[in-house]
Amino acid sequence: MIKGKRKPLEEIKSSIDAFNNILIVGCGGCVSVCLAGGQKETNTLKADLNMLYKQDKIRKGLKTFTIERQCNVQFLAELDEIVQEYDCLISMACGAGVQYLAERFGQKPVFPAINTDAIGVDRGVGIYEEQCRACGECVLAYTGGICPVTRCAKGLFNGPCGGTNKGMCEVDNDVPCAWHDIYERLKEQNRLDCILNIQTPMQWQNQVQRTIVQEPYESRYRQNRHSTS
Amino acid sequence: MIEEQTAAVDITFIRDMLEKNKGKMKLSLRVCAHCSLCAESCFLFNAYNNDPKYMPSYKFIHSIGTLYKKKGKVDRSMLEEISINIWKRCVLCTRCYCPFGIDIPSMIALARSICRSQGVFPRYD
Numbered sequence: 001m002i003k004g005k006r007k008p009l010e011e012i013k014s015s016i017d018a019f020n021n022i023l024i025v026g027c028g029g030c031v032s033v034c035l036a037g038g039q040k041e042t043n044t045l046k047a048d049l050n051m052l053y054k055q056d057k058i059r060k061g062l063k064t065f066t067i068e069r070q071c072n073v074q075f076l077a078e079l080d081e082i083v084q085e086y087d088c089l090i091s092m093a094c095g096a097g098v099q100y101l102a103e104r105f106g107q108k109p110v111f112p113a114i115n116t117d118a119i120g121v122d123r124g125v126g127i128y129e130e131q132c133r134a135c136g137e138c139v140l141a142y143t144g145g146i147c148p149v150t151r152c153a154k155g156l157f158n159g160p161c162g163g164t165n166k167g168m169c170e171v172d173n174d175v176p177c178a179w180h181d182i183y184e185r186l187k188e189q190n191r192l193d194c195i196l197n198i199q200t201p202m203q204w205q206n207q208v209q210r211t212i213v214q215e216p217y218e219s220r221y222r223q224n225r226h227s228t229s
Numbered sequence: 230m231i232e233e234q235t236a237a238v239d240i241t242f243i244r245d246m247l248e249k250n251k252g253k254m255k256l257s258l259r260v261c262a263h264c265s266l267c268a269e270s271c272f273l274f275n276a277y278n279n280d281p282k283y284m285p286s287y288k289f290i291h292s293i294g295t296l297y298k299k300k301g302k303v304d305r306s307m308l309e310e311i312s313i314n315i316w317k318r319c320v321l322c323t324r325c326y327c328p329f330g331i332d333i334p335s336m337i338a339l340a341r342s343i344c345r346s347q348g349v350f351p352r353y354d
Contacts, residue, residue, distance in 0.1 A: 028341070032353060039350045066345055068321050068338050075338060125354050 002030040002094045003128040004037065004114040009048050012090065015111040016049075016060075019087040024113070025079065025101060026066030027093035034128055037092030037114050039066040045092065045113060061086075070097025076104050083108055136205035142194040144185030149202070151178035157199040238308065238347050243301035246343050254339065257331045258294050261286055267333065270326040273318060285325035285333045288314045292340035308349040315340045316351045 006012075016022050024042045032038025042064040053060050065082060068075045070093035079101075083089060088109040091098040094116040102110040118130035135149050139157065149155050153171045159179030163170025167180045186192050213221050247254065267285040268274045274283040281287055292315045296303060303311075315337050323334040344350060 028350075032351070035354055038353070039345055040352065040354075066350070068341055072323070074323065074335065078338070078342065 001033055001119070001122075002096075002116060003034045003118045003120040003130070004031050004094055004116045006036055006041065006045070006092075007113055007115055009045075009052065012045070012111070012113050013049060013052055016088060016090065019060075019109070021061040021086045022063070022088055022090060023083060023086040024062065024064045024090045025070065025092060026064060027068075027070045027091075027097050028066055029069040029071065029093070029097075031093055031097075031114060033122070035126055037094075039064075042066055042092055045090070070094075070101050073100070073104070076100060079105070135202065136210060137202055139199065142199070143182045144189060144191065144194070146178055146182045146185060148178050148182065151176075151181075155202075157202060158195075236348065238303060238305055240301050240303075242346060243296065243303070243343055246339070246346065247297060247301055250339055253332070254293055254297055254336065257333075257336055258290070258297060260329045260331055261290065261327075262329065264328065267325050267327050270324060272322070272324070273320070282314070283318050285319075285327075288319050289331075289333050289336040289340070293336045293343075296340065296343060305347070305349070308344050308347055311340060312344050312349050312351070315344065 024046055026032070026039050026042035027037050028039070031041075035041065046062050046064050049060070049062055063086070065079065067078050070076060070091060083105050086108065088111065089101060089105065090111050090113045091101045092113045093101065094114065095112070096116075098110060098112045098114075118128070119132040119134055120128045120130045123129050130150055132147060133149050139149070140147060148157060148159060152159055153169055153175070154161060156179065159182070160177055161170075161179075164177040164180055165173075167177055169175040169177045182195065183192070186194055263286060265284060265286065268279070268281075268283075271283060271285050274280065274285075277283050292311045295307070295311060299307075319337055321334055321337060321341075325333045327333055341350075
């Protein structure tokens, strides 16, 4: 799931200083699970901002509302009537949710309260680890389920480099070398032949905005495109 | 936060929310023929050995249906009970299919909004 972390309070405050009636919009999806932008966190942010404004003796109308997912238009529609009362919105969703919210309510300024950090796993409550950079060209099949794009400091497809040192990376002695781990994993599975062939360079796909269409639905969207053109 | 979890349920507020969505909600509850065709479209129903409690129709009838039937007159424990049907048994993937066209996800989302308005929502910590 997507992992994020709340922005520093001062940064959030500075973005809304010019507005009086502010709606903090939470998201019930990924950011709820990583304890960054769910209903509980919207309440915390509201309380924190209220405290700061109280210290400055400024009165602000801060309200919270959490929808199930900010990346789905069906759930965003729930806000249609509510947002009219507010001067601006704070989104506690990931970057995708913030943009979808801003697109739907183009007349209202929308400010992010979360820094979207990673696609990651839950190592425990409140501790998450990045595992995927959504590069669009997954190589986990031949790297023993260890992502060199995420874990190798150089993002090498044919590693390790000369900087590997007793299983650690040259950039930091506390960082394990991804390619050392890949080698060990494949050796354990008796699949070392997977990394003997030189892999072709990554065709980086994340330079432009991507749209993902699943194969069974391709004809549907192709038809739509033709009918609208 | 603790105040929110122990405060009395605001029945008037729930009634207002139900009233706003009365048309769609009433029609959906009336139209459901309990045909169970929606069940197969729910991956959780399949994953939990076809447990009827995971049927989309069960989930929406035992959430928004309960709230509607009781005209919003529910207590916190009932909202907690409802929350199991709409959060633990549903991920709102919006893939459930109803041959009569009932928009089950929007009904479950409405039930979630009502629960949220009373401070009943999942905790992940």
